[in-house]
Amino acid sequence: MSRRFVVLAATLMLIVSACGGTGTSGTTTAPAATTAPVAVATTAAPTAAPPCTVGVSWNNYQEERWAKWDEPAIKAAIAAGGGKYISNDAKSSAETQASNVDNLISQGAKVVIVLAQDGTAIKPSVAKAIQNGVAVIAYDRLIEDPKALYITFDNVLVGKLEAQSVFAAKASGNYVIIKGNKADANADFLRGGYDQVIKAAVTSGAIKIVGETYTDNWDPAKAQTEMEQFLTANSNKVDAVLSENDGMAGGVVAALTAQGLAGKVPVSGQDGDKAALNRIALGTQTVDVWKDSRALGKSAGEAAMQLCKNSDITKVTGTAPFTTPGGNTVSSILLQPDPITSANLKDVLDAGWITKADLCQGVAAGKNASCN
Amino acid sequence: MSGPPIPNAPTAEGRPAGSIASVFGPIGAALAPVRRTLSYLEVDTRLLGMVLALAVIWVSFDLVSGGTFLSPRNLWNLSVQSSSIAIMATGMVLVIVSRGIDLSVGSMLGFLGYTMAMTQAVWIPQALGLGFDRPYTWIIAVVVGVALGAVIGGLQGFVIAYGGVPSFIVTLGGLLVWRGLIFRYAQGQTIAPLDQNFQMLGGGTVGTRVGALGEWASWILGAVICVAIVYTLITGRRRRRRYGFPNRPLWAEAMLGLAGCAVALGVMWVANSYPLPINVALQYGQEHGITPPPGGLIIPTGLAFPVVIMLGVTVVMTFIASRRRFGRYVYAIGGNPEAAALAGINVRRTLMLTFSLMGALVALSAAVQTARLDAAVTNLGVQNELDVISAAVIGGTSFAGGIGTIPGAILGAVVMQSLRSGMVLLLVDSPTQDIVVGIVLVAAVGLDTALRRRTT
Numbered sequence: 026m027s028r029r030f031v032v033l034a035a036t037l038m039l040i041v042s043a044c045g046g047t048g049t050s051g052t053t054t055a056p057a058a059t060t061a062p063v064a065v066a067t068t069a070a071p072t073a074a075p076p077c078t079v080g081v082s083w084n085n086y087q088e089e090r091w092a093k094w095d096e097p098a099i100k101a102a103i104a105a106g107g108g109k110y111i112s113n114d115a116k117s118s119a120e121t122q123a124s125n126v127d128n129l130i131s132q133g134a135k136v137v138i139v140l141a142q143d144g145t146a147i148k149p150s151v152a153k154a155i156q157n158g159v160a161v162i163a164y165d166r167l168i169e170d171p172k173a174l175y176i177t178f179d180n181v182l183v184g185k186l187e188a189q190s191v192f193a194a195k196a197s198g199n200y201v202i203i204k205g206n207k208a209d210a211n212a213d214f215l216r217g218g219y220d221q222v223i224k225a226a227v228t229s230g231a232i233k234i235v236g237e238t239y240t241d242n243w244d245p246a247k248a249q250t251e252m253e254q255f256l257t258a259n260s261n262k263v264d265a266v267l268s269e270n271d272g273m274a275g276g277v278v279a280a281l282t283a284q285g286l287a288g289k290v291p292v293s294g295q296d297g298d299k300a301a302l303n304r305i306a307l308g309t310q311t312v313d314v315w316k317d318s319r320a321l322g323k324s325a326g327e328a329a330m331q332l333c334k335n336s337d338i339t340k341v342t343g344t345a346p347f348t349t350p351g352g353n354t355v356s357s358i359l360l361q362p363d364p365i366t367s368a369n370l371k372d373v374l375d376a377g378w379i380t381k382a383d384l385c386q387g388v389a390a391g392k393n394a395s396c397n
Numbered sequence: 398m399s400g401p402p403i404p405n406a407p408t409a410e411g412r413p414a415g416s417i418a419s420v421f422g423p424i425g426a427a428l429a430p431v432r433r434t435l436s437y438l439e440v441d442t443r444l445l446g447m448v449l450a451l452a453v454i455w456v457s458f459d460l461v462s463g464g465t466f467l468s469p470r471n472l473w474n475l476s477v478q479s480s481s482i483a484i485m486a487t488g489m490v491l492v493i494v495s496r497g498i499d500l501s502v503g504s505m506l507g508f509l510g511y512t513m514a515m516t517q518a519v520w521i522p523q524a525l526g527l528g529f530d531r532p533y534t535w536i537i538a539v540v541v542g543v544a545l546g547a548v549i550g551g552l553q554g555f556v557i558a559y560g561g562v563p564s565f566i567v568t569l570g571g572l573l574v575w576r577g578l579i580f581r582y583a584q585g586q587t588i589a590p591l592d593q594n595f596q597m598l599g600g601g602t603v604g605t606r607v608g609a610l611g612e613w614a615s616w617i618l619g620a621v622i623c624v625a626i627v628y629t630l631i632t633g634r635r636r637r638r639r640y641g642f643p644n645r646p647l648w649a650e651a652m653l654g655l656a657g658c659a660v661a662l663g664v665m666w667v668a669n670s671y672p673l674p675i676n677v678a679l680q681y682g683q684e685h686g687i688t689p690p691p692g693g694l695i696i697p698t699g700l701a702f703p704v705v706i707m708l709g710v711t712v713v714m715t716f717i718a719s720r721r722r723f724g725r726y727v728y729a730i731g732g733n734p735e736a737a738a739l740a741g742i743n744v745r746r747t748l749m750l751t752f753s754l755m756g757a758l759v760a761l762s763a764a765v766q767t768a769r770l771d772a773a774v775t776n777l778g779v780q781n782e783l784d785v786i787s788a789a790v791i792g793g794t795s796f797a798g799g800i801g802t803i804p805g806a807i808l809g810a811v812v813m814q815s816l817r818s819g820m821v822l823l824l825v826d827s828p829t830q831d832i833v834v835g836i837v838l839v840a841a842v843g844l845d846t847a848l849r850r851r852t853t
Contacts, residue, residue, distance in 0.1 A: 093584065207827060238824075239826065239827045239828075240827070241780070242780070243776070245772065245774050246770055246777065250818060250821065251821050253478070255821075257468070257470055257471050258465055258822050271587070275589065275770065275772050276770060279601060279769065279771050279772075282602050283601055284602075285602065285676025285677035285678075285679075286674075298586075299587065300588070301587075303590070386590065
């Protein structure tokens with residue numbers, strides 16, 4: 026009986042995996058690209074009539090954000106410019122992504138938008154594409170190639186905006202800083218942004234940093250434990266908390282609530298999580314720096330349509346030179362994030378990012394104008 | 398994970414009480430009176446060793462932190478922080494004792510936490526239109542979670558026991574599947590806020606309600622535990638006499654009873670020494686029309702609910718492991734699966750049930766963790782499997798199978814969490830924390846193995 030069961034289960038699994046494998050965004054992965062990409066470029070060039078094809082290489086389409094917010098915005102911008110959208114998914118594998126980029130080019134892509142799984146491992150594929158006259162856009166994550174256009178939100182600015190709101194609420198006293206994953210460069214970009222605001226006050230002694238730590242995996246539960254320990258060590262004398270994202274801010278607020286301090290101590294965050302926006306309406310979180318993925322997608326789609334006509338990345342509107350941590354100067358478009366506080370909660374409602382029911386759950390009448 | 402049997406590993410627990418010190422030669426001679434006393438008390442010396450190690454850790458942290466570590470407040474926090482891992486560790490002991498492993502507990506915890514959060518924050522109030530914060534919501538959420546946990550665990554156990562796939566592989570698959578499912582159906586969203594009654598399970602605060610027993614209930618629970626210990630000693634004595642086994646001397650029984658009662662009441666005393674935070678107490682005073690006295694309003698918090706759940710789980714699991722047929726089967730299978738099968742034990746059924754039980758316990762931990770955070774997040778429980786396995790192993794559970802105790806695993810969880818939260822208290826950065834915990838894990842198991850080898 027047991028053997029039969031195993032065979033049955035194995036067959037079922039094969040069927041399931043075969044069905045699940047095909048459909049991310051309607052484009053199937055073509056059989057291995059043996060033809061040189063050069064051939065495609067030359068055949069596509071002479072006639073201007075067919076629409077310009079833009080290929081997107083996702084690193085992990087499984088994550089909610091890409092399918093829900095980014096892809097529709099990119100698609101819409103490309104459609105508006107009269108282009109054609111194709112895509113594939115690397116399923117979190119740097120190797121797969123390298124062949125996926127080749128694949129998009131052999132399917133006729135003139136511009137490739139890459140959400141890099143690994144910004145270093147993808148470099149050879151990107152260099153090859155650029156040599157073949159295909160323009161490359163590094164989407165959201167940096168690729169260390171001076172000829173690739175880098176489009177992202179300004180992460181240092183995100184940190185700066187978080188710190189500004191908290192600093193405005195509490196310009197002196199004991200600060201706690203809850204940072205994200207130590208292996209993630211963004212954690213240090215954000216910390217750099219904090220310094221732009223609080224460094225002077227720290228040096229003068231007005232602000233004392235009584236606790237600062239990295240948090241593995243940006244884990245909210247770990248952040249809660251860290252906050253509890255910092256509160257214990259300082260006998261609750263904590264005046265402000267800089268938390269690098271919303272998830273961890275949730276842990277921090279839970280720890281503050283246990284001490285009856287929630288709403289009395291300013292707390293920062295970013296990402297526009299529904300729960301965090303609700304906390305802002307409730308008054309337990311001070312600021313949520315919101316990066317509208319739709320703006321990022323739109324910007325990338327529009328840039329791609331411009332690159333179809335002229336592949337010089339410095340000619341795309343809105344670009345500025347950006348010096349990377351690796352010392353390269355790349356042409357980049359850095360989008361401005363929006364700090365959301367109790368004063369401008371209306372913005373996220375108007376943008377359709379969150380429903381009023383989610384935003385205002387548990388908020389007492391008259392507490393926030395956006396909930397009335 | 399049934400590796401080749403290790404020649405030196407003992408296959409049964411035995412009672413190394415009298416012999417353990419004898420290998421130390423001169424030291425052993427000097428400790429002879431202690432040894433004799435311990436042999437009369439029939440205390441598990443390995444457990445006693447762990448208690449001593451924990452005491453050393455606590456006192457060192459307390460000295461370095463200038464008295465903060467052993468403050469009632471920190472101990473209260475520590476008890477809550479440890480309980481979720483401890484609850485799961487009790488199940489992991491049985492899994493490892495039966496020569497298995499469960500790598501999926503962290504992902505399963507996330508999945509079950511999500512399901513419970515959805516049940517109380519979306520399905521009941523919105524899909525069924527019954528509204529938020531109903532008195533029955535939290536019960537339904539927990540029942541749904543525990544039932545689903547038992548089913549999921551049982552499913553994994555079925556594939557392991559009846560499909561013959563190694564538990565390492567099945568639960569490694571589970572680790573990926575359950576985490577993937579969270580992303581699939583949660584779409585990366587945080588579910589919050591949760592039901593107010595449910596939040597009590599995490600020991601959190603809602604307004605002036607705190608997830609703890611309060612002063613008198615804590616004392617009463619302490620007294621009940623005390624009575625239970627004395628009762629167990631008396632019935633144990635009677636049973637031994639009936640079967641003609643030698644009994645401990647009366648003074649030894651009295652000492653054990655007193656020590657047990659002292660620990661039970663001591664824990665309650667510490668929990669009651671932690672007063673409600675000033676802001677919460679003030680608000681409580683206003684609501685109940687109490688004018689705060691000049692020294693401030695001091696309301697004892699009492700034992701936190703997560704700890705109460707953990708104690709309940711410990712009692713039930715210890716009972717199952719040592720007094721029920723199922724528990725004895727698990728140890729027999731771990732000691733020698735072939736012999737167990739030949740002796741007529743339904744090995745497959747027992748193994749499947751072990752994983753099912755693990756799943757139900759994961760659900761309880763998931764309830765505690767989500768309630769504590771007042772949110773279900775997609776990376777809830779990431780890497781918890783490592784903490785749980787470490788707790789079980791530090792607590793003396795052997796990968797060779799057949800050896801491991803529930804109280805040991807609880808102590809292991811407390812040791813792990815003490816190290817972690819103690820280091821945060823001392824502002825040690827997280828890479829260093831990982832290094833220390835890693836070294837302690839290997840050192841603890843290495844020492845344990847060395848001692849075991851010398852005593853057999």
